[in-house]
Amino acid sequence: MLEARKLSLDNRLRGATVEIPAGRVTAICGPNGAGKSTLVRLLAGVLTPTNGEALLDGTHLQDMKPRERAKAIGYLPQEPQIAWDLSVRNLVALGRLAHGGARGGTWQGPVDAALSALSLERFADRPVSTLSGGERARALLARVLAGEPRFIIADEPFGSLDLAHQASLTRHLRDEAEAGRGVVVVVHDLGLAHNVADRVVLLKRGDVLADGPPEEALSPANLTAAFGIEGTWLGEPGERVLSVRAQ
Amino acid sequence: MNRPNLTLLACLLVAIPLSLIAGRAWIFGQEQGTALLIIADLRLPRALLAVTVGAGLGAAGAAMQGYLRNPLADPGLFGIAPGAALGAVLSFSFGYAASGWLLPIMALTGAGGAMALLALLAGRGGGIALFTLAGLMIASLAGALTSLVISLAPNPWALSEIVTWLMGALTDRSWADVALAAPLTLVGIVVLIRAASALDALTLGEDAARSMGVRMDRLLALLVVGVGLTIGSGVAVAGIISFVGLMVPHLVRPLTDRRPSSLIVPSALAGGLMVLVADSVLRALPLVSELRLGIALSLIGAPFFLWLLLRLRRGGTLGLT
Numbered sequence: 001m002l003e004a005r006k007l008s009l010d011n012r013l014r015g016a017t018v019e020i021p022a023g024r025v026t027a028i029c030g031p032n033g034a035g036k037s038t039l040v041r042l043l044a045g046v047l048t049p050t051n052g053e054a055l056l057d058g059t060h061l062q063d064m065k066p067r068e069r070a071k072a073i074g075y076l077p078q079e080p081q082i083a084w085d086l087s088v089r090n091l092v093a094l095g096r097l098a099h100g101g102a103r104g105g106t107w108q109g110p111v112d113a114a115l116s117a118l119s120l121e122r123f124a125d126r127p128v129s130t131l132s133g134g135e136r137a138r139a140l141l142a143r144v145l146a147g148e149p150r151f152i153i154a155d156e157p158f159g160s161l162d163l164a165h166q167a168s169l170t171r172h173l174r175d176e177a178e179a180g181r182g183v184v185v186v187v188h189d190l191g192l193a194h195n196v197a198d199r200v201v202l203l204k205r206g207d208v209l210a211d212g213p214p215e216e217a218l219s220p221a222n223l224t225a226a227f228g229i230e231g232t233w234l235g236e237p238g239e240r241v242l243s244v245r246a247q
Numbered sequence: 248m249n250r251p252n253l254t255l256l257a258c259l260l261v262a263i264p265l266s267l268i269a270g271r272a273w274i275f276g277q278e279q280g281t282a283l284l285i286i287a288d289l290r291l292p293r294a295l296l297a298v299t300v301g302a303g304l305g306a307a308g309a310a311m312q313g314y315l316r317n318p319l320a321d322p323g324l325f326g327i328a329p330g331a332a333l334g335a336v337l338s339f340s341f342g343y344a345a346s347g348w349l350l351p352i353m354a355l356t357g358a359g360g361a362m363a364l365l366a367l368l369a370g371r372g373g374g375i376a377l378f379t380l381a382g383l384m385i386a387s388l389a390g391a392l393t394s395l396v397i398s399l400a401p402n403p404w405a406l407s408e409i410v411t412w413l414m415g416a417l418t419d420r421s422w423a424d425v426a427l428a429a430p431l432t433l434v435g436i437v438v439l440i441r442a443a444s445a446l447d448a449l450t451l452g453e454d455a456a457r458s459m460g461v462r463m464d465r466l467l468a469l470l471v472v473g474v475g476l477t478i479g480s481g482v483a484v485a486g487i488i489s490f491v492g493l494m495v496p497h498l499v500r501p502l503t504d505r506r507p508s509s510l511i512v513p514s515a516l517a518g519g520l521m522v523l524v525a526d527s528v529l530r531a532l533p534l535v536s537e538l539r540l541g542i543a544l545s546l547i548g549a550p551f552f553l554w555l556l557l558r559l560r561r562g563g564t565l566g567l568t
């Protein structure tokens with residue numbers, strides 16, 4: 001279990017308490033500046049909280065060795081960068097660094113498995129600069145999967161993807177949750193969050209406004225409180241579409 | 248050892264004996280005793296020093312470019328070379344340079360001071376932007392203080408010594424210089440190699456690197472020590488030699504898989520080769536007085552830098568995505 005207990009960081013996050021279970025997809029939603037990215041960066045151990053605790057199975061993330069934390073939690077940042085024009089295989093292999101990289105001895109198997117899981121085998125020896133946006137997003141997720149983490153945290157992974165690639169990435173994340181991993185995704189698209197997530201954490205001004213199944217957390221009343229919109233959900237569960245009228 | 252490293256090592260092993268032959272006095276025309284004396288006391292230490300200094304510059308350049316994720320980065324950005332130069336210039340000004348060890352020791356002290364200041368200013372967070380700015384500030388401060396010392400030079404002789412030394416050269420160096428620079432450079436390169444996997448992780452940005460278990464404060468410490476030892480010891484024995492740390496990683500990168508970790512060792516080998524060849528060619532040129540190595544490499548390096556900039560303007564990537 002990955003937990004945030006009364007987690008604060010300056011004015012960006014103010015006492016957020018969230019529990020991330022294994023085997024589920026948890027979506028983090030909220031308006032701009034609500035603290036979504038700050039929360040997931042704290043849960044990934046990338047930032048240090050000013051107050052409160054981020055815990056993995058009851059252990060403070062800050063007390064863990066960075067490598068042990070990295071083995072357990074894979075993090076895909078918002079607007080991920082790839083500075084050097086590595087081959088896709090070498091990019092994905094970066095996911096094994098916490099396990100000792102090539103010196104770890106067992107990097108080839110997990111790297112091949114991650115490439116296969118995201119259908120990247122035929123791109124393996126190509127430089128990343130030759131990939132499309134969707135292929136690059138898959139390669140970056142494969143890097144996280146290669147580390148075989150128990151929790152995957154992705155900050156707006158759908159941002160620059162078209163609908164087909166969004167659907168593909170969504171399926172991959174759901175597969176990972178069904179394989180027993182805890183998946184946390186920051187999502188701007190509330191319809192996507194409703195249909196993909198088992199649970200939604202709705203943030204407003206650095207605190208948790210709602211936390212529960214999508215039908216509850218993204219209720220019209222909560223949408224009004226968080227975003228200042230009048231929203232109505234259309235369609236059946238799993239295929240919800242949000243109809244919005246600005247207030 | 249992979250193919251680029253083996254090739255560069257082979258070139259180096261061929262270049263070293265060739266460099267012993269070349270010079271104003273070619274070795275074949277000498278008596279055996281004289282030839283042995285020239286090789287053992289002059290050319291061999293000079294060749295080894297060229298390889299040492301070049302290897303340090305190449306490895307530091309590769310590490311710097313990996314850390315800053317910028318193919319135009321140069322070890323000079325850290326402020327360590329200007330710090331070392333300030334120490335050396337002070338030793339000339341106070342007349343300590345006459346004593347063999349004081350010049351390099353003061354240069355190393357200057358490099359150490361710059362390293363300490365850099366680590367202090369960049370802090371535990373180890374942010375790259377702060378690090379770069381702190382390096383630029385130190386370089387600027389050390390440059391200004393060096394100019395001040397030059398302007399206050401006690402006599403024309405000291406002034407001439409300082410200016411000549413700052414041009415960078417390997418003329419008249421001895422085994423004592425090799426004994427000082429080689430171990431420090433070797434330790435520096437080993438320290439930079441230890442930082443290599445963290446530099447790979449940094450390819451994906453600071454947040455991703457932290458999430459992969461990289462301790463940015465440890466990486467910063469390794470780089471400050473590694474670059475400090477390689478560049479500091481190089482400046483201590485050879486003065487300022489620019490552009491090698493910029494040029495060499497560029498020339499070598501196409502031979503590698505572009506991971507920063509796979510660039511450090513070949514850059515060290517190619518850096519050693521470049522400085523050795525340049526120094527040997529300069530020594531053999533039929534000029535009235537020998538062209539200073541630092542000047543010659545700058546004359547090559549500046550157009551090279553311009554060429555890189557033009558490539559970038561025309562949409563070239565220089566190894567970036």
